Structures are given as structure tokens and as C-alpha cells.
Amino acid sequence: MIRVQAVAPDTLGAALGLIPGTQLVAVNDRDLEDFLDWEFLTADERFVLRAQLPSGEEIEYDVERPEGLPLGVTLEPPRIRRCANHCDFCFVDGNPVGLRQALYIRDDDYRLSFRYGNFATLTNLKPWDLRRIVEYRLSPLYVSVHATDPVVRRWLLRNPEAPEIVSQLRWFGERGIAFHSQVVLVPGVNDGPQLKRTLTDLYALGGPVLSVSVVPVALTEFSKHNLVRQPAREECRAALATVGAFATRSLTERGHPWCFGADDLYLQAAEPLPPAEWYGDFEQRENGVGAVRYLQTRIAAARERLDATPWRGKRIGVVTGTAMGPLLPQVVADLAEVTEAEFEILALENTMFGSSVTTAGLLPGAAVLAALRERPDLDLALVPAEAVNDDLVFMDDLGAHDLAAQLPMPVRLSNDFADALEESGRAEWRTGGKNRRSSVRRSGVPPVRCGGGRVK
Numbered sequence: 001m002i003r004v005q006a007v008a009p010d011t012l013g014a015a016l017g018l019i020p021g022t023q024l025v026a027v028n029d030r031d032l033e034d035f036l037d038w039e040f041l042t043a044d045e046r047f048v049l050r051a052q053l054p055s056g057e058e059i060e061y062d063v064e065r066p067e068g069l070p071l072g073v074t075l076e077p078p079r080i081r082r083c084a085n086h087c088d089f090c091f092v093d094g095n096p097v098g099l100r101q102a103l104y105i106r107d108d109d110y111r112l113s114f115r116y117g118n119f120a121t122l123t124n125l126k127p128w129d130l131r132r133i134v135e136y137r138l139s140p141l142y143v144s145v146h147a148t149d150p151v152v153r154r155w156l157l158r159n160p161e162a163p164e165i166v167s168q169l170r171w172f173g174e175r176g177i178a179f180h181s182q183v184v185l186v187p188g189v190n191d192g193p194q195l196k197r198t199l200t201d202l203y204a205l206g207g208p209v210l211s212v213s214v215v216p217v218a219l220t221e222f223s224k225h226n227l228v229r230q231p232a233r234e235e236c237r238a239a240l241a242t243v244g245a246f247a248t249r250s251l252t253e254r255g256h257p258w259c260f261g262a263d264d265l266y267l268q269a270a271e272p273l274p275p276a277e278w279y280g281d282f283e284q285r286e287n288g289v290g291a292v293r294y295l296q297t298r299i300a301a302a303r304e305r306l307d308a309t310p311w312r313g314k315r316i317g318v319v320t321g322t323a324m325g326p327l328l329p330q331v332v333a334d335l336a337e338v339t340e341a342e343f344e345i346l347a348l349e350n351t352m353f354g355s356s357v358t359t360a361g362l363l364p365g366a367a368v369l370a371a372l373r374e375r376p377d378l379d380l381a382l383v384p385a386e387a388v389n390d391d392l393v394f395m396d397d398l399g400a401h402d403l404a405a406q407l408p409m410p411v412r413l414s415n416d417f418a419d420a421l422e423e424s425g426r427a428e429w430r431t432g433g434k435n436r437r438s439s440v441r442r443s444g445v446p447p448v449r450c451g452g453g454r455v456k
Ligand code: SF4
Pocket: 083, 084, 085, 086, 087, 089, 090, 091, 092, 106, 107, 108, 121, 157, 449, 450, 451
């Protein structure tokens, strides 16, 4: 059973008399378990909906829904599927104590994988889940493979019950389900020959495995450093060599690279990033794969829309994590040329998770506050939009408005800098255009990728 959170006015849902708190019980006599049932079972032009109003009254609606007409119903956030694994590198376990409870939830939910691109391990699927993934054609899914050797994978996941991933992916692939996959690289465990085996096995599955990314494990100050470590530069280089060999083969045989190193892997290897064209449609950019090049393409595309008038001669501070710090000067060079503004990169250390966490999306509000509080010389500060959730709250519970109230300059949330500069004269927080996964965070899911430490 699922519950209505809101109903948009002048929609079919409002006309039916659905109101917040209404329990949506069944469609065409099929019980509704979650938003997937709701969306798929109400996709027809005619259906019978059984619901219970907050008053307790039960109603059966015979709904006629002309094609494309939205129901206008927003559901309460789904109950998140909990993870059955216990990875040594789990970023959730690497949280400091004392955070809000939602940040300690380890999700492993194929529904969120389909909807928002969250990575899931598929280790907690019940027969019922298998059936509905196929029935609803939940494709593509984003899957944390890590290793195809069952023993190594079970070790990495700390889950002796984890099913064999290759046969699982093959089973789905034969039924029309495709995947983007990732390998979180744990040195000494799934690198070297294991990485080659994993990529060989995934490549052999053919078309259903759309892409695979290799991502260096990310640890916080509070992670289990006695059990897992981050890869050294030479280990990252070796992994990139393996990635490159598979990408070259795939380019020849399939016409696209298929296998990608995460930006962090290149940064840690001190090797240059591939050009933007390498990444095709940037399918795994939210996993930190091609994210820098994607940003550059967005800025380049925005050049024509940007107007120098409001920004000429202004000083603009750009807040980011230490990973992007060295790369941002070349990224914002285009912006500086068009806007005639002066940009200053503020690459902040993560005061909450420790200096090993370098992504901008996990910066705490306190670090931003400390960096900007004494900077009245800045005319504007751009803060990464992915660092706050949809309630505009940073990881450390500092609200964006509270932060802005303590700063001497206007502040804007930004996904790609250009978005925040296109409209002049605005000093308030901007929230539009946050990425597609941000709505997951509203429901309290920690913004963490399985083992990678990046926003989910
Ligand atoms: S890293 Fe992902 S799969 Fe592993 S324990 Fe954490 S949430 Fe679960």
C-alpha cells in the first residue's frame, strides 16, 4: 500500500478527489507495493483504482485517462531497501558519529537504481523482485559488480550469500534488461588479474552490459583503514592500462569504448583525462566518469547565452572539493573570457570526513562558511549544488539559507557555474536544475555511492 503526499490542482488526481494521506490500495485488483506499481499499472488509459481516504472511506474509481494526461499525484517517499552487505569500504560506515539518522542508511535498491541511477549490488533480490524487474522492464539498471569471481565478490561485499553475478546478469540480459556497471577498485583484492577477469567476464556478456566504470575506492577518516586502503598512484596507472586495453578492444569490435576509468582514477594516477568525445553520452557522469569533461561541454554550450554586462570586473569565488581544485582553472577559463569576471577557485578540504574525501558533493556547510565568512572582497560565491539536498541542507545539517545569512556576499548554488551566471542580479539561493538523483535525497537516503564516496 502506498500513500498520497500531494495532489496538483486541476489534474485528474484532484478531479478524482484524491487528497494527501489517501492510501492507494490496488489497481485492477493488483495490490500496490510502491511507486513502480503505481506508475506501471496506471499507465493504461482505463483502470480501476481502489483507495482509502484519510477518513477511512474506501472508494473504487473507474478511471479513464486520456493518453498523456498526468494524474498529478505525488507519493510519499518509498521505504528504502536496506543493503545486505557489509563492505569494508562502505562509505556509510565511514560517516562520523552524530550525523542525522538518514545518513547512516545503507540502501541497495534496484528501484532507485532504475529511477535515479543509484548503484545496486542485486544481492537482496527476492523471486518477486526478479519477476517485476522483467515485467516492468526496469532497464538499464546500475550495478555494483566489483568482481565477477564469486569468492572475491563475496569477500568484497562481506556477504557469503551474494549470488553469482555473471549468471545473474546473463539471466536478466536474456530477458531484455541492460546494465551500466561499476568496479570499485580495492587494491590487493580486485585489481590486477582480478580486474582483467572481471572485465573479460562482463565483456563476454555482450550487449546487455552497456558500460563498465572502474572507480578507485574512496575512504573517509573514519573508514576501516586497518582493512582497506586507497590505491597508490602506480596501482591506479595499472588499472587505467587495463581499462585502456578493454576500451581499445571495444572501440575496434563494437565502435565505442565501453570501459571507462573514473575521473578520480586519472587524477590519482596523475594522467590526463580523455577528451569529451570519449565519453559518448556521459552515461556514468554522475558516477564521476567524464564529469569534468561534461562540465566543460556544458560551459562551452552556455557561452552564447552568457552576458558579460553584469559580471565585468567582478570577483567570483568558486567553491569546490580538492579533487576538482587543480582542474577548475582550465574549466572556468572559458567563463572568465565570456563574462570578463575574475574567478577564484576555493578548493576546500573536507573538515567533516577528512582530507581523503575530495569530492565537492560531500563538503559540509561549515567548511564553506569558514572559507567565505571573511571574504567581503568577493562579489559572488558559487557553491556546488550537489553539496545540499532538496531541503537545501548540507551534510552537516547546516541549512543553505543559514549559511547565506552569515556570508558577506550573495551566494548561488550551481551545477556547472554557467547556470548560476546566466541570470543577473539574483542574490538568493538557486535550486533549479539539480540533478535527477537529488529527489532521492529528499527522502533521506544518504548521498553516497556504494564504496565510491560520491553523490548518489
Ligand atoms: S558499499 Fe554499498 S553494498 Fe557495500 S555495504 Fe555499503 S551500501 Fe552496501
